[in-house]
Amino acid sequence: MNSSIQPGAALDRDAEQLRALGYTSNFERSMTLWQNFALGFTYLSPVVGVYTLFGLCLAAGGPPMFWSYLLVGIGQMLVCLIFCEVVSQFPISGGVYPWARRLVGKRWAWMVGWIYSVSLCVTIAAVALGAGPYIATLLGFESTPVTNTLVALALTVIATLLNLSGTKLLARVAMFGFICELLGALVIGTYLLIFERHQPFSVLFNTFDIRIDGSYWPAFLTASLAGMFLYYGFEACGDVAEETPNPSRRIPKAMRMTIWIGGGAAIFAALALILAVPDMAAVISGADKDPMTTILDNAFGVTGARLVMAVIIVSFVSCVLSLQAAASRLLYSYARDEMVMGSGLLKRLSPNTHVPVAALIACGVIPSVIVCAGFYLQNAIAMVVSFAAIGIYLSFQMIVGGALFARLRGWKPSGAFTLGNWGWLVNILALTYGVLAIINMSWPRTPDAPWYLNYGIILVGGIVILLGLAYMTLFRPYDKGTAPHGDAWKLHQQ
Template sequence: MSVTPDMAAVDHDAEQLRQLGYTSNFNRSMSLWENFALGFTYLSPVVGVYTLFGLCLAAGGPPMFWAYLLVGLGQMLVCLIFGEVVSQFPISGGVYPWARRLVGKRWAWMVGWIYSIALCVTIAAVAVGAGPYLAVMLGFEPSNSTNIVIALVLTLLATLVNLSGTKMLARIAMFGFLCELLGALIVGIYLLIFERHQPFSVLWNTFDIRVDGSYLPAFLTASLAGMFLYYGFEACGDVAEETPNPSKRIPVAMRMTIYIGGISAMFACLALILAVPDMQAVINGTDKDPVTTVLNNAFGSVGSRVVMAVVMVSFISCVISLQAAASRLLYSYARDEMVIGSRLLKRLSATTQVPVNALLVAGVLPALIIILGFFLQDAVATIVSFAAIGIYLAFQMIVLGALYARLRGWKPSGQFNLGRWGLLVNVGALVYGVGAIINMAWPRTPDAAWYVNYAMVVTTAVVIGLGLLYMWLAKPYDHGTAPAGDAWKIKR
């Protein structure tokens, strides 16, 4: 039997993985565009823009638009570092195995701990956030109870899709990407042509918003719109063992996620800003939901429901992609015997070739967080505040790990590397990330209870503290024998 190019490529990928210390039974069927679509739907520009638009527009006025550009440039630096790492270490699970090779087992365990919790919380937050949009689409009044029921159904649906296998995941991701991109373009173009109430110059108009006499604090608050958007490119690396030629394709898919996702988000935001009929009403709090106001004015009640249907597709595909990323992280964690129940979590289905038990955990844990909202709504809001900062913290642990490895002699040897620019980009990514984390955690509600004002700091301290305590008592990082801390020892 002759060896086809596809068979040779699969054999090469398997050999590369074997040299990294692993074997895999995943189905390598995810194309470049499907891999990108997974990252795009995780990033989900429609979900990110529509969810935070009103809050950030009220906080910083129309110049909040520029935050998407500035944050996108900062996250591109992080994306480039991730591209170097995944190109050399195309291992399922993303940040955890990267941290293991760049620094060592303890660092990797903490990265996996932080990121797995952040992903589960994010799944719950996105699922709950879909409730009001479905309510508008179906014409009923949203409430805490209905949002929770909708979130549970959405989480169950995502789990069933993910259990169907990599091919189904890839198809749903592509469908979600196409719906979201076309929806954003069609709605945005319509708003710009037929529903524009503001001049383009409004993008520089601060409407005299001041915090302690300066506009900068207001803009930093508004910049949270971008900071809560630009993560998703990492998901492309979570399925490295399900993508042919991952060393070359995944860094490309990651950058495409930033390019296309960022441009889509900026376009959607621009169209909404220019379509706001009364900007002062948004800033002074009279219009608390400018997205609904814009869509109702532009499309009427029936048309806005059609738009909300596209938004719901974005929410659904976002939850599916998040859960896929979380399950691969748990699988990778378990394969190295770094977590309780590793024997079960590292099993792949013989038929669908996906980590069934890890997927179930990635469905049950978010569902428990969602159900907690029935009884302790304020507590859940505090827990959910960890979602974004936890992801940023895990990302910066990789950026710091890459810098640590470079200083010890690591020279990235994958098909994608930055060459002599690597150190400069690495430092820039770290400076940006640390600044972003400080901005996200900065207390901005002095009149609120301390646990609300410092919710991100408190939840982060609790998560890290529990992780350190567990590490000290159980020493989970010592259970496995997979390679660790060897990035700088690998010769080019």
């Protein structure tokens, strides 16, 4: 075979596959397997995920919280495997929305896309705000609500400009972020384990007599939120399906790599941090309210800690970039099927950069509004932010449930990646895990707080779902487009 024409032939096959699924697009298929994986990795962002919640979850559940990273990783791998089957057969930009459309139908897809898009926009704002204290430390000024807000707005603008520059730059920045974050996690973790280990490995099984209503398990379930807020991002690999050559094979592989490598980096970082805590009793009692800073200052000193902060900041920037890229492709996919107001503008791709300009700008403006609202309504925004992770989990389970529904109607995955006879068992286990995870994340844990705070996640989730249902009922957006829907099992029968 003449290798000089092979790439073009492959792209023609990809375009023909997309046409067979009912779509055409002008995206630039230039994202390699490793670049696609890097997008998922930087979205998952083990450094951001571990470092952000480490202190809170360690205080809540003690060192055994480490095991939650492993257990949640196994559960999310089950979900990932179902996603791999679906995206392999339906490699369409937008991820969960087009998958839900083919597995179940238009209304189900609209609600999945609505919940997921709200969750993504809130997550972008939350990650951008989370970068504020680290940037303040690096630059030597005090972290305040004002500076955090300004940093978040600046970070969102930078991510939007980078994304507007095109798929190639997005892929390169994602690769740079992946390399910096992985090397940072490995180097920092290795240094801590070799030179700054203050705890024995047996501490991973020491509950320090933490009890809630006489039992340790409620505390462990609370601490397990550390893992549950970490293990997503693999779905972002599928959001750019039309920008990746041979997506039926490459994207399922990139998704699994995201869990294996991203999860492995997170587990390693968490292990190193736990064993580097100088005084575990002080963290458990609340005397040390910021064990992350304590560890980094003790291990690296002020100058060294700033270098570590620089790695963390790169992780935050690349995480916001990847989140925004995923959100914009979802919005583009939504608009292409006429499922949202302003579809005519949102579905346009730039003739120069081949990216959805209006969708990207919207995915910069909406998080910026949330950031500004957070400055004035901190308690309310805290509840909204807490919904973000559970909203993503809910969207995931609507896909896992949709896949099970399609199987019951006769769907047999026919992409390059399938689970074969294991499909039913993995699907059922993934759904069971996801439902239990959602219950754990939304379970009220502050009985002394006002009811609207205690049930804040459930309250915000209910409002988001009701608003989506109201929009669907009033405007019937799902009836405007003519793209295929609810045909996964029919394709198999044909």
